[in-house]
Amino acid sequence: MKERFSKEERRKQLLTAAMVAFGKKGYHGTQVSDIIYEADVARGTFYLYFEGKREIFDALLAEILQKVKNEVTLLPRDAVDKIPEQMMGNLKRVTHLLIDNPTYIKLLFSDAVGLDTEFDHRLKQFYEDILDLIRRGLRQGQEMGFVRQGNIHVLATSLLGCFKEVFYQYLLGTEKPTADEIIREIYALVMAGLA
Amino acid sequence: MKERFSKEERRKQLLTAAMVAFGKKGYHGTQVSDIIYEADVARGTFYLYFEGKREIFDALLAEILQKVKNEVTLLPRDAVDKIPEQMMGNLKRVTHLLIDNPTYIKLLFSDAVGLDTEFDHRLKQFYEDILDLIRRGLRQGQEMGFVRQGNIHVLATSLLGCFKEVFYQYLLGTEKPTADEIIREIYALVMAGLA
């Protein structure tokens, strides 16, 4: 029998193990065996804390999504003229969060994608929230005159895409730009396009 | 026994069935049974044409990737001042291809992602090619002075991301912009940023 942990510790331990396991082999490539091996816990114990493989993945993603939101939802509202700085701040914080935790990138951009309809819905909701945020920023910008007119939806989506792709390529490719480079370039693109 | 087809037709028929099946339930959710049911073909027949589920998916993706490339690789080279038009053209053609075949979007942006290492490599190669193309365009733009300096890699990746995300959201979300809107907005963003 292993050392005793509080319920909460055990859960954390399993979540961590699952993150490692999923990070290595992806959702489908990971077996419950991998997780319990990583956590050094018996098979049955796993099901004491989570309903199954799917659920622990959910929990993991929920955690990550929350962490991302935490870095981002603190938006302006009052001082409208600070929007650019605020967006810059969001950009910075999320970038650092992801660069510091590459496994988050893997799970978010790889394993979570196309898992199943239910999950797609959850992911959609998450991106919807983020997009909403961006759209609000854009609209305020438009009202203040420093953002041009145009289809806000496509615009916001594009911005999100810039951001996501950089991380996706970070995961896939060999090109590993620093957080600062990423932030600077995206900000510049947003501000002035390619010109 | 079903109607007789030439080997090539049968293969096509199976590929089409597979596309439908994968499009409905995604790679992991699809069983070989689904494909042969869709194709109205016996189990053994499937294995006469493909080594297995993985291989038919590969073939399908290869086909899609090729179709995308076909719309895109026709790049400038001589008349440098036509680069913007050319990129616009690429944008247009690929957009129409994808909007006309939403299943392509699903397979490319959802099922193909995070499948396994071997496939990641293939996808990486594909995006690498596209990124290369974009980078070449950007460099020429820089030389001609209408693209500002900056980290070309991140810039190109961002542009790719704008594009991909729009389609990804097209798949996920309820917002279905028309091909024209998509093209116009991305082009505007690229040209001038948000300003």
Next chain:
Amino acid sequence: MKERFSKEERRKQLLTAAMVAFGKKGYHGTQVSDIIYEADVARGTFYLYFEGKREIFDALLAEILQKVKNEVTLLPRDAVDKIPEQMMGNLKRVTHLLIDNPTYIKLLFSDAVGLDTEFDHRLKQFYEDILDLIRRGLRQGQEMGFVRQGNIHVLATSLLGCFKEVFYQYLLGTEKPTADEIIREIYALVMAGLA
């Protein structure tokens, strides 16, 4: 379309191909594909001449068993004092037949064994015939006084075993005695043993 053969030639051609194939990989290891590839004949053609894999194997074995019997059934009957020479002759002829056609050994002692109940019966019948022959020889030997008393069944079986095992080891092992050595030794064992 291949050259035309008479029915009989085609059948022979298939039997030969089957012998080669079975000889290489054994009954279970051989697929119908192997046989038709070896025979350079289409799949359907095979079933035009034989009811199936099992039947062609049967035919093959029947042929071999017959060949063996042909070398052996020519037994004495009249001139009782010639029995030793006759047995020696049988020994010689069968030995040469098998050493010259090692595939026969493989099929007889390896693939045919334990195939199924129906085949076991056929093999049993074959050995029963051979054993009968040996027993008749032994009985005559007993009457004439140069074979000692004893359980004729076990004795005959043992003699058959001597013989079979030598060939089985010929197949399995690295020790490849010549036909002459084999004949001489077994004959000596039998003779000295029965004295």
Next chain:
Amino acid sequence: MKERFSKEERRKQLLTAAMVAFGKKGYHGTQVSDIIYEADVARGTFYLYFEGKREIFDALLAEILQKVKNEVTLLPRDAVDKIPEQMMGNLKRVTHLLIDNPTYIKLLFSDAVGLDTEFDHRLKQFYEDILDLIRRGLRQGQEMGFVRQGNIHVLATSLLGCFKEVFYQYLLGTEKPTADEIIREIYALVMAGLA
């Protein structure tokens, strides 16, 4: 859920079930389903203990071969004049082992034969060991003068063959001699034959 067993017991139980199943229908005729039905165990349980059908057969044969060796390897070495008795002892013990466990005969002389190359090798090794033993006995006999000169290899093989065939016919035929008869006859053949 069935009664609980120790891992070792479960393994034994499966081996026993496999022996029964293989004994009934032979290796190729037996399905994993037969084994688990016989063992009254779920499909997955089987694969918890053995890698597959082939492996459990291997284990079974290894066990039988070991049992046979156990009855036989206790050879002379010091008192050379006791060789005949020792061989007689070996003969006796193995005969009783096999007569008491007819399934062993089936597996050894029927199913194990011609299974595949890897297995042929294992079987070859087994017989090689036995043959070695017999050859050693024969050589000592030659030195002491009660075994005549001759090709030791063929001689040893023949002796092994006598023995094997008796059991093979025991399996195949209707003639079921008692252990004593078998022993007496073979011994007599060997003794008188070598004199």
Next chain:
DNA sequence: AATGAATGAGGGTTCATTCAT
């Protein structure tokens, strides 16, 4: 008489989940 694409029953193996201890 010959062909070879199509068939589909059959068999093997995996792995998420359960539950008696």
Next chain:
DNA sequence: CATGAATGAACCCTCATTCAT
């Protein structure tokens, strides 16, 4: 609380045989 042996539905793939041409 923890354990890990047992479960069995789910799936994949093979290959002997058929039959339209």
